[in-house]
Amino acid sequence: MPEHNALVLLYIDDESNPVAELQTPVIFNLDTTKLTDGFHTLKIVSKFDRKEGVKVINFSVRNGPIIHIEGLSDNETVSGTLPLMLNAYDTGRNQSFIIKGSENPRTIPVWVWVIALVFVAWAAFYLVTNFSL
Template structure:
């Protein structure tokens, strides 16, 4: 006795031709490397053995290209004069192996981190001076 299974059709954006036509249940490796970077819609159309249809749309964003990091200018900033910018572009590389060298993005140390470091160093200096001088607290 065979079970009738639903079929699913996968569409990308407004394409009339489906990306895939499959029988459920399935596990599908969705290769986004063939899509352009930007916003897309995955439309899944299901058809039951009784002839009924269901549709689900999933919005997603593809970023296959190198990631671009900009420090010194943010969205909607109001600026004047000369801006020092730090720009870095880096790629994921070969996802089957992980290489530490070159995989991080360089960034400056934020001001709040410097303040915390100075406070810890000042407290440590005060503690050491009072501990070794024998002065009461």
């Protein structure tokens, strides 16, 4: 009976030995906790009869805690003493619904203050002009 499934070899980065050798179709759980944080490459080599196919997927791993800094940006020119607000927290992998960065305190943007001030000014004007004696 002829074989209808392909053999799939999975390689991470430039490793010469595959991390898995599987018959398709298959569901494979890639454990990223064994990889360092940063950019990686998943190379998938499929073999069917005498034919071979290759697919390369670039991805980024971030298993470590998320680090947030307020007060300094990439490639920013600075001078003097800088007050920096630092926070590091885990992503809570076991939860199904996460608002990314929700537990990190941040300053309120200027545009929110401007909109709030305009609304309060309009409300005061409305009250004064419509409810004057």
